[in-house]
Amino acid sequence: MIIVLKTGTAEPEIQQVVDAVKTFGYEPRLIRGVERTVIACVGDERNHHTLESLIVLPQVETVTPVQKKYKLVSREYQPQDTVLDVNGCKIGGGTFQVVAGPCSVETKAQTLETARAVKASGATLFRGGAFKPRTSPYDFQGLGREGLELLRQAREETGLPIVTEVMSPQDVDMVAEAADILQIGARNAQNVPLLAAAAKSGKVILLKRGLSSFIDEWLLAAEYICVHGNSKVILCERGIRTFEHACRNTLDVGAVAVAKKETHLPVFVDPSHAAGRADMVIPLARAAVAAGADGLLVEVHPNPATALSDGGQQLTPKQFAQLMAEIRPLVGVMGKKLQSA
Ligand code: PEP
Ligand code: MN
Numbered sequence: 001m002i003i004v005l006k007t008g009t010a011e012p013e014i015q016q017v018v019d020a021v022k023t024f025g026y027e028p029r030l031i032r033g034v035e036r037t038v039i040a041c042v043g044d045e046r047n048h049h050t051l052e053s054l055i056v057l058p059q060v061e062t063v064t065p066v067q068k069k070y071k072l073v074s075r076e077y078q079p080q081d082t083v084l085d086v087n088g089c090k091i092g093g094g095t096f097q098v099v100a101g102p103c104s105v106e107t108k109a110q111t112l113e114t115a116r117a118v119k120a121s122g123a124t125l126f127r128g129g130a131f132k133p134r135t136s137p138y139d140f141q142g143l144g145r146e147g148l149e150l151l152r153q154a155r156e157e158t159g160l161p162i163v164t165e166v167m168s169p170q171d172v173d174m175v176a177e178a179a180d181i182l183q184i185g186a187r188n189a190q191n192v193p194l195l196a197a198a199a200k201s202g203k204v205i206l207l208k209r210g211l212s213s214f215i216d217e218w219l220l221a222a223e224y225i226c227v228h229g230n231s232k233v234i235l236c237e238r239g240i241r242t243f244e245h246a247c248r249n250t251l252d253v254g255a256v257a258v259a260k261k262e263t264h265l266p267v268f269v270d271p272s273h274a275a276g277r278a279d280m281v282i283p284l285a286r287a288a289v290a291a292g293a294d295g296l297l298v299e300v301h302p303n304p305a306t307a308l309s310d311g312g313q314q315l316t317p318k319q320f321a322q323l324m325a326e327i328r329p330l331v332g333v334m335g336k337k338l339q340s341a
Contacts, residue, residue: 001026001051003039004061013059020057024049036061046071070219070263072226073233078264084204084232086161086180089124089339091204091234092266096336097295098327099163099206099268100320101127101154103310104140105147113302115154117317122324122340125181126151126160127297131167132309133187140308148178155180163206163297169197176201186211186238186273189221199228206234206268206297211241215255219263235259235267236297237288239274248276248313251284256291267292272299272313281315282323289330298323 003017014030014037021028026043041051045067055063071077083093091097100118105111105128115126130147132140143150151162161180166172167188176182181204188194189210198205205225209218222233237256239249251274259267269288271281285296301307301314315323331338 001041001045002062002064002066003041003051003054004064005037005039005059006061007035009037009059013057017054017057017060020054021051024051026051045069068262069216070223072231073219073222073263073265075262075264080264082231082233082264082266084234084266086125086204089161092294094336095294096289096331096334096338097125097268098123098324098338099125099127099295099297100300101163102129102301102307103272103299103314104129104132104308105143105150106308108150108153110302111150111154112157114300114317115158115160117302118300118320119158119160121317121321122328122338123298123320124160124339125163126154126158127163127183127299128154129165129309130178131165131171131175133165133167133185134309145174148175152178166194166198169193172197172201176203179203181206181234183236184208184221189213190217192224195221195224196228199225199230202230202232204232204234205230206236208236208238208270209240209252209255211249213240215258215262218255219259222263222265233265234295235263235265236270237267237274237293238270238297239276247274247280249274251275251287253287253291256288256293260292266294268295268297269293270297272297272310272315276313278304278313278315278319281313282319282326285323285327286330289327289334292334294336296327 026041029040031038081093084091100123132142163181165183166175183206186208242250271284299314304314
């Protein structure tokens with residue numbers, strides 16, 4: 001932490017700050033300028049009391065942290081890419097994986113038809129929501145337990161590992177029984193008890209970025225999962241809220257590049273929730289590959305016009321086949337290997 005004192009602060013007031021810094025366990029180093037005094041506080045900011053509260057002292061101008069708050073997810077901590085293994089499906093470290101499937105699990109026929117179709121086009125994991133965090137309480141909330149059973153059947157038939165969302169800590173055990181990867185959705189991205197409970201399942205966690213989360217908040221959410229003993233995390237950028245409304249959200253391609261640089265975790269992109277409209281999903285998927293993503297999460301429905309959620313953004317199986325054909329060469333250009341089931 002760097003504490004800058006106000007111009008002309010007298011010696012007793014300087015000493016008061018120095019004493020406070022020592023009380024909090026830091027070693028203060030004074031830099032006396034012509035007009036101002038700066039106090040550099042030496043100590044690990046992650047395991048000492050925060051000095052940020054000293055801003056309330058009248059002689060303190062600014063208190064600035066110099067250390068990043070995340071550690072376990074950082075490249076400094078682990079320089080090499082994390083490579084996860086989900087039933088033999090390698091995620092990260094030069095591979096490229098595509099998770100595809102409907103927004104919501106609706107019926108057995110819809111689920112199995114989609115699973116077969118996305119597998120045939122090269123998806124390596126199957127997604128589908130059984131517990132849906134809908135904005136309106138009047139909208140379809142998902143099939144719940146019954147949906148998990150349909151996902152189990154899809155895995156049994158296709159062999160594709162399952163990615164599905166868990167919305168509350170008390171559901172973790174039940175969802176983890178059916179899922180190979182637990183998804184934590186954008187609306188729950190900073191739900192600390194859920195992050196902790198999901199971590200304890202020992203499953204790989206796909207962590208969406210919150211609708212309005214800064215990148216460091218997203219990385220700190222991943223840090224929570226690691227701190228709770230599970231470093232098997234996939235970061236997923238899914239578009240953020242901005243002033244622009246041509247698309248449902250704004251895909252933050254820059255966040256992919258930042259997350260790849262700052263962390264060793266695999267970074268996926270969900271172009272479906274970023275776009276909110278089917279005709280923009282393929283262009284955003286291409287951008288994701290070019291920005292260095294390690295995988296995609298794409299919504300596919302056999303008949304999007306009848307979908308019970310997110311109909312406007314789901315691709316038909318044919319459009320999904322087109323997406324796969326378009327990204328295939330780009331993945332190669334990026335030096336990654338597109339896996340196929
Ligand atoms: C989803 O993947 O279906 C979903 C609800 O995503 P998000 O949490 O990113 O809105
Ligand atoms: Mn959706």
